[in-house]
Every structure is written in C-alpha cells, then in structure tokens.
Amino acid sequence: MGDTDGAEKLLEEAFYNQPFNKDIVTLVFSFYMDTADYRKLIKVAQRCMAFHLADRLCWHRLGTAHFYIGEYQSAVLAFRRSLEIEHNPKASFGLSQPLLALGLYEEGFNRFEERFVANPSINWIRAEKMHMPKWQGEPLAGKSILIWSEQGLGDSIQFSRLLAVLSAQGALVDLILHPHHSDLEGVLSTVAGINSIILIAGNRFKLQRRYDYHCPMMSLMGILKLTPAIEVANEAYISTPASHKNKWFEYQERPEKKIGIVWSTALSDAFLKEHPMHAAAKVKKSIALRQLEPLFHLSHCCFFPLQIAISEEDRQYLSKYDNICDVSEKLSTFSDTAAMIDEMDLVISIDTSVAHLAGAMGKETINLLGYVSDWRWQQNREDTPWYASMSLYQQTFEGNWEQPVNKLVRLLQ
Structure with missing residues (x-):
C-alpha cells in the first residue's frame, strides 16, 4: 500500500469515528481536493449534510468538486448555497466558473471579477x-x-x-x-x-x-458586456510578425499534408510537485504520445511537433517515424511557432496556448479536450464561437482518448 493509500485509509477511519470533528473533516476535504478525487469529496460533503454539518466551506468544496467533474448545474447550486450562508469572494469567483461554462456570461463575468479578492497575488501589477x-x-x-x-x-x-x-x-x-x-x-x-x-x-x-x-x-x-457568440469577432486577428514571414520556407514544398501536433502541457515537474491540482489538470489535458500512434501510420501526412518541452522518452519515440519532422528545438519564441503554423495545413493540439494561437491565426485547428474541459469550450460542442477555424474533439469517457483519436484518423484518411 502506497503512502497516499495509507493516508486515505487513516483519514477515512478518523472521519467515520469522529464525523463532528471539524479538523478531521477539513483534512479529509483537503486530501481529496489535493488528490483530485472529486467524487469521493462529494460523498464526504453528503455525509456532512446527513449530520447537519454542511457549513459555508462544505458547500463551497461541494461546488468545486461538481465543477471539476463537469456537473455544472450542481456546482452552481452548491456555490449559491455557500453564498447564502455567508458571502465569500472565493465562493463567488468559484461560482463564475460553472456560470461561464453554461454560457451565462453576464453574471459569470461579473463574479469573475472576484478573482482579485479571492487571490490577491494575481494582481501582479499592483x-x-x-x-x-x-x-x-x-x-x-x-x-x-x-x-x-x-x-x-x-x-x-x-x-x-x-x-x-x-x-x-x-x-x-x-x-x-x-x-x-x-x-x-x-x-x-x-x-x-x-x-x-x-x-x-x-x-x-x-x-x-x-x-x-x-x-x-x-x-x-x-x-x-460582450458574449463570444454575438459580439466577439472570431475571424483571424493574429498573424506571423513580418520578421518571421517565410522563416520555414524549406517545408513549403513538402508534398504530404503538413500537420502540427501538441500532446502535452509544458508545466515543469517542480511546479507540479508544489501544485498537485495542476498536476491532475495536466494529466487530464495531456495525451500520452503513444496514443497518437494511429495517426503516425498515415503515410500521406507529415507531423510537426509544435511544443517546446519534449521528454527524452517522447523524443526517442518520435525518431521511429519517417513522417515526423521534429522541429521543436528550432521554436524558441511564439513568433517562431506562428511562422511554423503558417506552413501547416492543420494543427492538432490539446488545450494549450498553441491551440489558441492557431485559432487566432485562422488556421484549421482541432482542439483535443478531456471529458471535462475549461469553461470557455462550454458543453457538448464540436465548434466554438471563439475561433471560427477550430473544431472540438472531446472525450466521451473520462481518460479515454481512443474515440477522439479514431475520429482524427477517419478525418485524415
């Protein structure tokens, strides 16, 4: 039994024996939040309700858990209950996330302003x-x-x-x-x-x-008072800087279909160790490179990694395929990346800054999303009002990339 499993067992026993001990309840909530086990966190919150122990923080944590598993309506109800008990900027900001995911932009963006009170450190400009x-x-x-x-x-x-x-x-x-x-x-x-x-x-x-x-x-x-569906122009609004135009002209004449790919976020291991919730998000966003293997068997396509941070294991894997052109070490700035996107016929990316850049440039882009995605992509959509050239391929089961990848293969065949 690993340390995490052992800690969970001890906390569960303590919570079972002392459900009225607020310190133990707080530890249990914190454990499941840090390990991103949101369904168990919901069960803890429900047990607190059964014992009439559901205070403002309990409802707040319940709202957070519902949001992270994509149950946005339930998240809204929980955050509102927390705010009814006592107004708190963190709960108000938390409420903004499911509201925005549901397309309720007016209240969502108004509550989004609470982010600076909820987390003063992000006001970096003072x-x-x-x-x-x-x-x-x-x-x-x-x-x-x-x-x-x-x-x-x-x-x-x-x-x-x-x-x-x-x-x-x-x-x-x-x-x-x-x-x-x-x-x-x-x-x-x-x-x-x-x-x-x-x-x-x-x-x-x-x-x-x-x-x-x-x-x-x-x-x-x-x-x-804008909404992406109506007032925000979604045509291309970013281009490659003049200094980088045609920087990668040597790839222009390649006969294959040129496809840029991004499969992993660039968060460092040191950062992830200090922020375990971000580690969970990285796992949910990222795709193991080997899961894209069906694409690499399409000989009429040439794939160009557009992410800068590539593990040695992934780099060795890429070297196995003749139709993968690893240019990542040449991409030192976003201007370099934009110039490379210009040469692509298509960009396939997980939800990262490269997906935003390709969409903002008007490049045909496929954004690969986890079962629960960021609020801006909303729910059950295959398109997005933010970028006219972007399609959304989302997991239908949590953690399973097989269906989106198979859909990509059918598109490219």
Missing part, C-alpha cells in the same frame, strides 16, 4: 499603487488606457482581440505584459488596436507616461 482608476466602461474617446495581461498565455492570446474594440471607441491602447508573457510580444504586436506593448523584467517597473485608466485584460468581456 494597480492600486499606480494612481489611476480602473476602467469601468466610461467613454474612451480621446482617453488613454493601459491593459495588463494576466492568467495564462492562452488567455492573453484569446482576449487580446478585445483591444481593437477599445481602440475603435477612440482610446489610445497600450498593453503591458506580465514578465512570464513577454514571449508573446511578437505575435501580439500584430493585433489591431494596440498602440504599443510594454515589456518589463519584474514586478518593479516605472511607466513612461500617465494613463487615464487601467484594466486587466480578462475584465474586458464583462465591462464591455
């Missing part, structure tokens, strides 16, 4: 110290506004399209990138409506001018 007001929808004609990137690389790619909306209202729009997002400078410089992009080395910086307003990028949807 906007309150910049002595400028946050934009709340005021007229922008003749005004200047500083937009700052946040969350992941894919988020910045996805929501950068909204800067053109601000520019069309008459604003001078500058974009400051989080230090971890600086690699996006080249591709984001092609987005319409951006006056300039500001790069910084760390959280300490000095702006060269004063702005009338600032706004975090992912707040724009809610403030502008």
Whole structure:
C-alpha cells in the first residue's frame, strides 16, 4: 500500500469515528481536493449534510468538486448555497466558473471579477499603487488606457482581440505584459488596436507616461458586456510578425499534408510537485504520445511537433517515424511557432496556448479536450464561437482518448 493509500485509509477511519470533528473533516476535504478525487469529496460533503454539518466551506468544496467533474448545474447550486450562508469572494469567483461554462456570461463575468479578492497575488501589477482608476466602461474617446495581461498565455492570446474594440471607441491602447508573457510580444504586436506593448523584467517597473485608466485584460468581456457568440469577432486577428514571414520556407514544398501536433502541457515537474491540482489538470489535458500512434501510420501526412518541452522518452519515440519532422528545438519564441503554423495545413493540439494561437491565426485547428474541459469550450460542442477555424474533439469517457483519436484518423484518411 502506497503512502497516499495509507493516508486515505487513516483519514477515512478518523472521519467515520469522529464525523463532528471539524479538523478531521477539513483534512479529509483537503486530501481529496489535493488528490483530485472529486467524487469521493462529494460523498464526504453528503455525509456532512446527513449530520447537519454542511457549513459555508462544505458547500463551497461541494461546488468545486461538481465543477471539476463537469456537473455544472450542481456546482452552481452548491456555490449559491455557500453564498447564502455567508458571502465569500472565493465562493463567488468559484461560482463564475460553472456560470461561464453554461454560457451565462453576464453574471459569470461579473463574479469573475472576484478573482482579485479571492487571490490577491494575481494582481501582479499592483494597480492600486499606480494612481489611476480602473476602467469601468466610461467613454474612451480621446482617453488613454493601459491593459495588463494576466492568467495564462492562452488567455492573453484569446482576449487580446478585445483591444481593437477599445481602440475603435477612440482610446489610445497600450498593453503591458506580465514578465512570464513577454514571449508573446511578437505575435501580439500584430493585433489591431494596440498602440504599443510594454515589456518589463519584474514586478518593479516605472511607466513612461500617465494613463487615464487601467484594466486587466480578462475584465474586458464583462465591462464591455460582450458574449463570444454575438459580439466577439472570431475571424483571424493574429498573424506571423513580418520578421518571421517565410522563416520555414524549406517545408513549403513538402508534398504530404503538413500537420502540427501538441500532446502535452509544458508545466515543469517542480511546479507540479508544489501544485498537485495542476498536476491532475495536466494529466487530464495531456495525451500520452503513444496514443497518437494511429495517426503516425498515415503515410500521406507529415507531423510537426509544435511544443517546446519534449521528454527524452517522447523524443526517442518520435525518431521511429519517417513522417515526423521534429522541429521543436528550432521554436524558441511564439513568433517562431506562428511562422511554423503558417506552413501547416492543420494543427492538432490539446488545450494549450498553441491551440489558441492557431485559432487566432485562422488556421484549421482541432482542439483535443478531456471529458471535462475549461469553461470557455462550454458543453457538448464540436465548434466554438471563439475561433471560427477550430473544431472540438472531446472525450466521451473520462481518460479515454481512443474515440477522439479514431475520429482524427477517419478525418485524415
């Protein structure tokens, strides 16, 4: 019996014998949250309810568990019950996730604003110290506004399209990138409506001018009262920077169908050890490279890995196939990746920043999704209002990639 199994057995025995002990209940909840065993967490919450011990935190944890297994309606009900007992920014932000997944954008994006109260560390720019007001929808004609990137690389790619909306209202729009997002400078410089992009080395910086307003990028949807299905233009809005056009011209004349592939996220092992919930997400998002083997037997196709982080085991596996052209070591920036995407006939990717980039460029893209996916892809869809050129191939059973891969083979044959 491994350490995790032993710890689980001890906690279950303690919880069974002392169901009214709040410290033990908290430990049990934390254990199942850290190990991403959400169905067992739900059972613990239900037992607490049976003993009339369901407090605000119990309902909050229940909402989180329902969300992570794709039971969005149940998640909404649980988060609302938690908020009825006592308002809490973390529960309000938690509620935003299933609301957005269900397409309830107005309330979803309003509650999404609680992210900065729920987790102050993501306010990396410390906007309150910049002595400028946050934009709340005021007229922008003749005004200047500083937009700052946040969350992941894919988020910045996805929501950068909204800067053109601000520019069309008459604003001078500058974009400051989080230090971890600086690699996006080249591709984001092609987005319409951006006056300039500001790069910084760390959280300490000095702006060269004063702005009338600032706004975090992912707040724009809610403030502008937009929905992806109606107002957000989903045509291509990012292109390869001029400096990288035709960089990979040597691949243009290859007769095979050229397909870019991404099968794994780039989160480091050290990061995953400290953040076990992200480790669970990586497992659910990623595909073992060998599971894509049926594709590699299609001799009329040539596959180009578009991810930078490739394990030695995967690299050795790739070398077995003559129709895999491993160019990953040449891709040092997103501009390099964009130039390679230009040469592809199709991009097949799990839910990563490369999928967002390919979709934003208008490249035909297939986004491979786990049984439970991120809120932006909604439920049971094969298309997405965010990217007109993207199709969604989703697992029909949790952890089983066979059906999406077989669907890909039929498409490419």
